[in-house]
Amino acid sequence: MDALTINEAAETSGWSPRMLRYIEELGLVEPPRSSGGYRLYGPGELQRLRTLRQLLDRFGLGLGDVGFARRMQTESDLRTTVEGWLRSEAARPEHVPADDWLAWEQDKHERLLAEATRRDTTLRETR
Amino acid sequence: MDALTINEAAETSGWSPRMLRYIEELGLVEPPRSSGGYRLYGPGELQRLRTLRQLLDRFGLGLGDVGFARRMQTESDLRTTVEGWLRSEAARPEHVPADDWLAWEQDKHERLLAEATRRDTTLRETR
DNA sequence: GGAACCTTACCACGGCTTTGTGAAGGTTTG
DNA sequence: CAAACCTTCACAAAGCCGTGGTAAGGTTCC
Numbered sequence: 001m002d003a004l005t006i007n008e009a010a011e012t013s014g015w016s017p018r019m020l021r022y023i024e025e026l027g028l029v030e031p032p033r034s035s036g037g038y039r040l041y042g043p044g045e046l047q048r049l050r051t052l053r054q055l056l057d058r059f060g061l062g063l064g065d066v067g068f069a070r071r072m073q074t075e076s077d078l079r080t081t082v083e084g085w086l087r088s089e090a091a092r093p094e095h096v097p098a099d100d101w102l103a104w105e106q107d108k109h110e111r112l113l114a115e116a117t118r119r120d121t122t123l124r125e126t127r
Numbered sequence: 128m129d130a131l132t133i134n135e136a137a138e139t140s141g142w143s144p145r146m147l148r149y150i151e152e153l154g155l156v157e158p159p160r161s162s163g164g165y166r167l168y169g170p171g172e173l174q175r176l177r178t179l180r181q182l183l184d185r186f187g188l189g190l191g192d193v194g195f196a197r198r199m200q201t202e203s204d205l206r207t208t209v210e211g212w213l214r215s216e217a218a219r220p221e222h223v224p225a226d227d228w229l230a231w232e233q234d235k236h237e238r239l240l241a242e243a244t245r246r247d248t249t250l251r252e253t254r
Numbered sequence: 255g256g257a258a259c260c261t262t263a264c265c266a267c268g269g270c271t272t273t274g275t276g277a278a279g280g281t282t283t284g
Numbered sequence: 285c286a287a288a289c290c291t292t293c294a295c296a297a298a299g300c301c302g303t304g305g306t307a308a309g310g311t312t313c314c
Contacts, residue, residue, distance in 0.1 A: 006290070038291080044215075062272085064271075065192075066212070068188075068192050082182065082196050144260095161311085163260080163261090164310080189301075
């Protein structure tokens with residue numbers, strides 16, 4: 001039993017118990033549960049909680065921002081569409097009819113997705 | 128003069144003048160200015176405004192979300208740190224000492240930044 | 255020059271997010 | 285088995301976000 005229950009985890013991580021539950025609700029840190037339903041925070045979860053706090057402080061983010069970043073990683077159509085929109089900031093295509101643009105981006109996304117799926121395998125970043 | 132002033136742009140884009148200023152404040156659509164300081168919305172800006180609305184509606188986002196996505200594209204240290212944190216969600220490195228992880232990510236960032244700076248001669252002074 | 259437009263800078267409000275607290279009840283463990 | 289912990293749920297306060305309005309003043313253009 002080297003796992004901490006929620007109040008212990010709260011003390012060593014700097015978050016309140018309430019916030020630990022909220023963070024779980026956002027899908028940011030989801031500890032496993034005991035057979036009776038208790039949250040069990042292991043070293044990995046505790047570390048993620050501490051670095052999460054540093055991340056937020058250092059860049060002035062909110063939990064919602066990290067949640068959104070997570071959506072961007074998860075929902076590839078979201079990511080490609082948002083990135084497409086941002087890219088149009090610098091070089092915008094005058095020749096694409098206004099109401100077609102989003103549809104066009106989506107088509108592009110589907111092409112990309114089909115391609116990615118076909119070649120499958122991990123798209124993990126190299127580092 | 129094929130550029131619209133803010134009220135005209137508001138009418139054809141569906142945003143209120145107030146929101147157009149707000150959107151500019153978030154760095155999402157920044158029209159050029161006339162010599163007297165009037166915002167001038169060209170076809171490109173108008174298109175971006177319309178697609179922005181579609182983007183928000185389709186994925187249920189807020190303007191703040193898109194602003195954050197933009198920061199992620201702009202600030203490479205933000206991006207790498209957030210992505211690093213998210214990556215630790217699935218496979219967390221038990222072997223990395225807790226307090227070293229963020230520092231490690233930051234070091235990585237500084238290496239990247241140094242590289243970028245070295246090859247970009249026109250950056251303003253850092254302080 | 256004057257009408258009609260634009261600028262920035264505030265204050266304000268309704269709604270959603272964040273966070274706390276308490277109630278009612280189940281789990282762990284000495 | 286009892287003390288101390290945990291669970292979920294709900295209510296509530298504080299704060300932020302999106303949005304409107306208005307005031308004081310500058311720009312455009314007929």
